Amino acid sequence: MDELRALMRNVGEPEFHASQVFRWLHAGARSFDEMSDLSRALRAKLEGCARITCPKLLKKERSSVDGTVKILWELFDQNTVESVLMAYHHGNTLCLSTQSGCRMGCAFCASGKNGLARNLNPSEILDQVIFTSKEENKKISNIVLMGIGEPLDNFENVLKFLELVNTPGGLFIGHRHISLSTCGLCDKIDLLAERRLQLTLSVSLHAPTDELRDVLMPVNRKFPLCRLMRSCKNYFEKTGRRISYEYAMIRGLNDTPACAGALISLLKGQNCHVNLIPLNEIRESPYQPSTRASLSQFITILTDHGIKATIRRRLGPDIDASCGQLRRRAAIASSEV
Numbered sequence: 001m002d003e004l005r006a007l008m009r010n011v012g013e014p015e016f017h018a019s020q021v022f023r024w025l026h027a028g029a030r031s032f033d034e035m036s037d038l039s040r041a042l043r044a045k046l047e048g049c050a051r052i053t054c055p056k057l058l059k060k061e062r063s064s065v066d067g068t069v070k071i072l073w074e075l076f077d078q079n080t081v082e083s084v085l086m087a088y089h090h091g092n093t094l095c096l097s098t099q100s101g102c103r104m105g106c107a108f109c110a111s112g113k114n115g116l117a118r119n120l121n122p123s124e125i126l127d128q129v130i131f132t133s134k135e136e137n138k139k140i141s142n143i144v145l146m147g148i149g150e151p152l153d154n155f156e157n158v159l160k161f162l163e164l165v166n167t168p169g170g171l172f173i174g175h176r177h178i179s180l181s182t183c184g185l186c187d188k189i190d191l192l193a194e195r196r197l198q199l200t201l202s203v204s205l206h207a208p209t210d211e212l213r214d215v216l217m218p219v220n221r222k223f224p225l226c227r228l229m230r231s232c233k234n235y236f237e238k239t240g241r242r243i244s245y246e247y248a249m250i251r252g253l254n255d256t257p258a259c260a261g262a263l264i265s266l267l268k269g270q271n272c273h274v275n276l277i278p279l280n281e282i283r284e285s286p287y288q289p290s291t292r293a294s295l296s297q298f299i300t301i302l303t304d305h306g307i308k309a310t311i312r313r314r315l316g317p318d319i320d321a322s323c324g325q326l327r328r329r330a331a332i333a334s335s336e337v
Contacts, residue, residue, distance in 0.1 A: 001167070011045045019169070021046070026170050028134040030054045053123045055081075055131055068315040069136060075100065075124060079117045081148050083128040086315050091141030096128045098158055099149025104183050105218045106204070108248060110282040111148040120149070122160035129171060143173060146181040146202065152188035162197065175199040181246065186223040186231040193231075193238040201235055202244040202275070203228070207254050208262035216254075225266065236271060243272045248279045249290035249298065256294075260301040267307060274302060274309040 004018035017038065024035045030052060032043040055073035058080065062069050069085040081097035099119050102112035133140050143165065145151045151158045158180070165173050179200040182189065189201070207213035213220040223231075232243045245267070249255045267274070276299055279289040290298070295311055302309040 001169075007046075007050065011042075011049060013042055013045070017042060022169065025052070026130060028054075028130050053121065053127055055124070055127050057131075057135065060135075063315070066315050069132075071132060071135070073128065073131075075120075077118075081120065081124075081128070083132050083147060085132055085136060085138070085140075088142075092138050093142040093144060094129060094132055094140045095144045095147045096125055097147035097149050098125055098145055098151045098154050098161075102149050103153065104150050106183060106206075107216050108206075108250065108279060108282070108285055108287045110280075113282075116149075116153075119154040119157055122157050122164055125158070125161040126164050126171075129165065129173075140171070140173070142177045142179075144179045144181065144202075146179065150183055150185065151180050152182045152185040152192065155188050155191065159195070162199070179244070183217055183219045184223050184228045184231075185219065186227050189231040189235055193235040196239050198239065198241060200241060200244055201232075201239075202246055203232060204248075205245045205263075206248050206250075208259050208266050212254060212259075216250075229266065229270075232272075233270065243270065245272055245274045246277060247274055248277045249295055250279050251288040251290045251294065253287065255290040255298055257297065257301060260298050264302065264305045264307055272308070274307055275312050276309060277312045278314055280314075 001018055001022055004021055005015045008015050008017050020037055021035065029035060032038070032046045032050075032052070035043060038046075053076065055075055057071060058074045059072040060069065067087055071083045071085070073081050073083065075081065079100040081100050083097065084095040086093045086095065097120065100117040101115055102109070103116035105112055129140050129143065145158065162175065162178065165171050165178070166175060175198045179202050180192075181202040181204060183204045192201070204217070205213075207216050207220075208225075210220060210224045213225065220228075235241070236243060247254075247263070263274070276295060278295065279287060281287075281289065299309050299311060
């Protein structure tokens with residue numbers, strides 16, 4: 001609102017028009033001409049000095065199994081991102097992208113197969129909420145920053161988004177209804193902890209030892225597990241918010257009883273939760289999801305030793321609902337034309 005008020009001053013208009021524009025933007029207006037309660041003269045001024053970001057819907061897939069919706073958006077410069085809308089008993093959750101592509105290079109992830117195209121602006125992250133809600137005519141009650149990209153690699157823009165999405169009069173989604181996922185950028189986790197926001201931090205762990213995590217996640221070579229655990233404990237101390245550890249179960253690699261034991265040792269004494277995720281298969285990857293028996297054995301070992309853990313329910317299995325795969329398929333199809 002402060003920025004919109006400044007814009008009105010700059011074009012020689014009363015500041016009260018800022019609240020009108022603010023409402024229209026959050027209603028999903030795609031042009032100033034749609035803002036019918038503004039004078040034509042003001043609309044012309046705004047058209048000449050400002051641009052409304054609004055993504056173009058390229059493709060939408062809806063699961064026939066559980067109704068999960070996956071949308072591929074095209075941005076103003078033809079870069080693409082994905083959003084996934086999931087229905088739960090507690091409301092509608094939207095998984096957002098924070099970058100177009102990713103440079104983290106995790107071995108089992110589709111999002112970063114072609115590297116990073118660019119960071120998203122705060123408005124482009126917010127647009128995914130506004131336009132998904134408008135497209136599906138559904139209120140978004142929860143947000144997970146777990147789509148394409150590493151949120152903490154786009155730190156300042158993500159912080160601005162978190163401010164915007166929590167603004168009274170706008171979407172006003174509280175931070176306790178937002179989860180942010182990171183592969184483990186410890187310096188940024190420490191900076192985030194200083195903000196003392198009440199969001200949930202989800203750390204993509206995926207391996208209980210440096211030897212294995214170095215193979216799966218290149219970020220571990222810069223920020224090994226001892227450093228990561230320090231940052232996670234600091235985050236809990238500063239915010240009081242329990243850490244959620246994401247752990248993709250990969251057959252024969254990180255799903256053994258020995259790995260479960262190493263994970264117990266790593267997390268001992270922490271107030272945390274482990275979210276076991278059956279691996280989503282992608283093309284060009286040799287990794288396979290764990291068997292049900294391995295999943296069951298692994299979670300039993302964890303819970304028997306006092307580690308709180310659950311197995312994530314897989315939504316949208318018929319539409320490859322894990323982020324990155326729709327964008328990846330579209331890129332492959334485009335290159336083959």
